[in-house]
Amino acid sequence: MRNPDVNETLDSWSILHRLYAFDRRRWAALAADRRAAVAQEAQACFAQLAEDQDHDLAPVQVLGTKGDLLLVHYARGFEALAETEMRVDALALNDYLTPRSSYVSVLELGLYDASAKIHARLRERELTPYSPDWHQAFDELLARQAEGASARLWGRIPRRRYYCFYPMNKRRGEQVNWYALSYDERQALMRDHGTIGRSYHGHVTQVISGSTGFDDWEWGVDLYADDPLTFKHLIYELRFDRASALYAEFGPFTTGLQFSVDELPAFLEASAVPRLRSQPAAV
Amino acid sequence: MRNPDVNETLDSWSILHRLYAFDRRRWAALAADRRAAVAQEAQACFAQLAEDQDHDLAPVQVLGTKGDLLLVHYARGFEALAETEMRVDALALNDYLTPRSSYVSVLELGLYDASAKIHARLRERELTPYSPDWHQAFDELLARQAEGASARLWGRIPRRRYYCFYPMNKRRGEQVNWYALSYDERQALMRDHGTIGRSYHGHVTQVISGSTGFDDWEWGVDLYADDPLTFKHLIYELRFDRASALYAEFGPFTTGLQFSVDELPAFLEASAVPRLRSQPAAV
């Protein structure tokens, strides 16, 4: 708690990623009007979540066979996230979606520079560490950071066409161990790392969420861009940055095309009307 | 046995974690009165286990697709635990639950300081190590520890809303190996580790259980809190503590919302009454 060896974070949206396989065979076997009704119910639910100020939602058409549909959910807190999860599970569409994997995290800003400054300022004020006054002063300085970052913290899901998600850890190897570095070393590495990221400004929107205590990796990274090659170039360049080259461990990558909630029925129908299927398939 | 290189442990509840996927499709296809009867049977069984002084039980709604329902079972000994497992397996509800994973462990207090003191005291008394007298004296001193810790050892499952579970090991790497450290080194590391934990006092309730010989990791950690961000901040801070930074290996994390046994029928119904499902789904 307010450990000077540990950077503070600002936390905002609770986030759930869910990756599904879509059961085309059973979907196509439904009558067309039933398909329309199921799609419409889902679309209405998704639209509400995407427009509500306490939630956000983005559907992604995933490339390859890791899954067909990815849903990115934002909610204000775990209660709202759990309720959203259940609400989507209760959709009739859910019968045609098989979950493949998920990711639970909380949008965060990692404050390396700001944490160091807060600790420095409190030292200047000569407040006794961990005293009530010290905690109150800390609260105030941190709250000021949160206000300044409010737009980034509570931003909505970027509506760009191409999408990439991957979880990651900082390495805890036997010789190369991020968590055994000093605060100053980590701060310097994160600063250089940020420099590369910023050189892609405008080309890509990045959302970092923390998942320590929530899921199997330490962070989730969502990237949104207008050109998918941006992901390839950015992430390849970052691999040579020392913070990544030495200390990053990457989980599985998911890539796809974000679409608007309005297009959900079209997405579902796209694979459901093969010419030959007028006779139901023998099973 | 009473090896001075090995810390003693005090052991209490036998614990079983079981994570299930809930088969909403088949559940929703049941008639409403049948669903009510099945839910009621399960609720009655769970309530008995949660109130019985020889058992405890907590249901958790899991976030994400690792599973839907987690049951934490406590019982006095493996016989009672096995019987409980079978009793829950015999519920009609079990037909709608697909097991995803489980964890078998025993609640423990790891006595680093106390073990060192017991060995020291017996050396002072100049008892011959491993003699009957020595064993008897050891028994008495250990029993005194157990009495003093009885409330922690036999405490019931904390009834806080947010829940996190993960298994962990102490690293046995080629260069960095917990089990090759001296007793004194380990004792010092665990003391520092405990200091961080204690700074979260009141914010989080932690239950450590040992699983050496029972399951695939060495310990299971249950955390209970009123704010899920506590998990994120605590575990992130602990990563920088030397005992964790250098020596901890973490298994998969499960997080969710604990609910009371009374809410079980509502939990099961929440996803079973979609508007569109009045006509049974074509399979």
Next chain:
Amino acid sequence: MRNPDVNETLDSWSILHRLYAFDRRRWAALAADRRAAVAQEAQACFAQLAEDQDHDLAPVQVLGTKGDLLLVHYARGFEALAETEMRVDALALNDYLTPRSSYVSVLELGLYDASAKIHARLRERELTPYSPDWHQAFDELLARQAEGASARLWGRIPRRRYYCFYPMNKRRGEQVNWYALSYDERQALMRDHGTIGRSYHGHVTQVISGSTGFDDWEWGVDLYADDPLTFKHLIYELRFDRASALYAEFGPFTTGLQFSVDELPAFLEASAVPRLRSQPAAV
């Protein structure tokens, strides 16, 4: 972006590999004329994709039980690739194909020598790095590379009988870390690596695609040859090359026999007409 520590790449085709198990049991249970119709629909679709100048497609009969049929898709961009994926998913044949795995990547030429030359040339011209003039000059020099390599970049799938695919990474070990090498070291290693590859000229056609940001490995390698032993000898020899011996990590290998789209119906029928199956199999 145009980091002198990072080699530029030229990027062309968006590529999707999809590996399927073929459900022979359900296929054989179809009436012969239905099988013929389904096969014909798929063949027509595949033929169009294989002949279209904005797409390419190769079907491969896979050896062993990792899968039965591999489809290699080329498309101009992720939009076209996603559309192709959906179009094939909508085939009636898709009901008899169970996806096993996939790979998303973009054909690339890694410019080690050319990137170094471009940076050198811009230094000679004394342009301010990252100035608009510098970027424009960079664009022009890179475009010249792309023109010169156009045939290799936009080449169609090699029509050779034997096929091999594997994904790979450059190692990021604690001591042996490709991404911690200097540009010059990497350039020298890649030059030697290329020398071995070129000694197989004529015997094998190699297609490298980059997947950083798209899939779980950094590169995909497709090899096409007239003799499958070429794969064995080439890859074995490459293991001793320093770039591979020290720095390559290999994913799973898939090998098989490419066939022409015309042969698709024969491929599907080959296993569908067992003599004993005149009576439908009891299930």
Next chain:
Amino acid sequence: MRNPDVNETLDSWSILHRLYAFDRRRWAALAADRRAAVAQEAQACFAQLAEDQDHDLAPVQVLGTKGDLLLVHYARGFEALAETEMRVDALALNDYLTPRSSYVSVLELGLYDASAKIHARLRERELTPYSPDWHQAFDELLARQAEGASARLWGRIPRRRYYCFYPMNKRRGEQVNWYALSYDERQALMRDHGTIGRSYHGHVTQVISGSTGFDDWEWGVDLYADDPLTFKHLIYELRFDRASALYAEFGPFTTGLQFSVDELPAFLEASAVPRLRSQPAAV
């Protein structure tokens, strides 16, 4: 063969562990008299195997969801083991058992001290290594060991209530490699390791079987005790022993409660008669 760098082993029972999930849903759907007949057939078969002098069998109720029933089979040789496997597969009960995993091994005594002594004695006798006389003398000395250890080699499955199984390897790391140690170093480490084991004499019965060439780990370890905490304390203490701390790699742990073959019908029925299931479950 009789390599002085390699300890000899004495080998006896061929052992098969099989872990099954029990399909309660389908079992409970059977008529009660059919369940009784199926259970009785299995019990008769198991009883014969458990009493036969050329076989042994132990059923274990497994804790947690790794499986429900574990069968430990002993047979004299692989022919008998294969035949036993098939015989159990042919039981009607087998329709309700889904195999989860298995382990194939041969009970062994690893002769570190005795092998060294045999080699020493043959050197004293100045027999030419690997000559017929030398081999004959080796045979005789080894046979004498086998006679002396006959009770341990051909002992029957210990009938203690609590059960634990895990497979293990000796580490072959890049710096820490058991197989690169000298004979004398390994002999000394195994001697210390044995000392801890022996301090649990009476509390636990241990069966070591070798699986090099048969299964994915090098050894299987079965532990039998009257108190499950014995497993926890013994294995935890052994982790600090140098042979384990530095060189042991552990596979998955399975724990449970051994029951007698007579109790098989009760075990199967325990979960089959839920009050609510009088109406067959809707599927």
Next chain:
Amino acid sequence: MRNPDVNETLDSWSILHRLYAFDRRRWAALAADRRAAVAQEAQACFAQLAEDQDHDLAPVQVLGTKGDLLLVHYARGFEALAETEMRVDALALNDYLTPRSSYVSVLELGLYDASAKIHARLRERELTPYSPDWHQAFDELLARQAEGASARLWGRIPRRRYYCFYPMNKRRGEQVNWYALSYDERQALMRDHGTIGRSYHGHVTQVISGSTGFDDWEWGVDLYADDPLTFKHLIYELRFDRASALYAEFGPFTTGLQFSVDELPAFLEASAVPRLRSQPAAV
């Protein structure tokens, strides 16, 4: 190509291993005469493959639950192998076999000593490396090796009762890396390794196949013996040999009992006629 740092190999049979689970439940539900017809069709096909001079086939009853039946296929080239695979897939029996895993490889002799000698001889002749004359001379010397080894290269599957298969790699660790050793070091290590193997002459028949470029490991090893303990003793002894101790990485082991194609119907029936199954099992 003919790299003096790389040992040449002689390559012969294309080999496919396929491991299947046998679906006893569905098999037993077939009428007896249908089972007989299906078994006879498979036996006829297997017999043809086992007797044909361009193919070979061995069925193995696998111990444990990794699978029930392993088929080892030999064919002259990938075309023949692919055709064989399809032909077996088209058997009615295939409906009762679920593939678990497979292995694609090519029988090889690794020529460490001979490659060194060929290079030495060509240096003596002072032929310009990689000139047409040099290549022709190389061809001739290699062909002479192949002639001399023809019986080993094109030998048929050894008909011994006990069987063991495992894939393996040479380690490419960060410090311990086979592919970074000099030719001479590797040659010396392989020579010592071969000495142990030869001391088991007569007791075991070993078939090495290379799978670089074909499957996920570098080599497959098939062992055939009259006593299964031979596998245990040989492989255990080899673990201490430096080539294995330091450089070998082992994949999963499969062990079982080879049977003759004539016994296939008996193998299939062994588990299909339980006494209690006269009434068809309720599903």
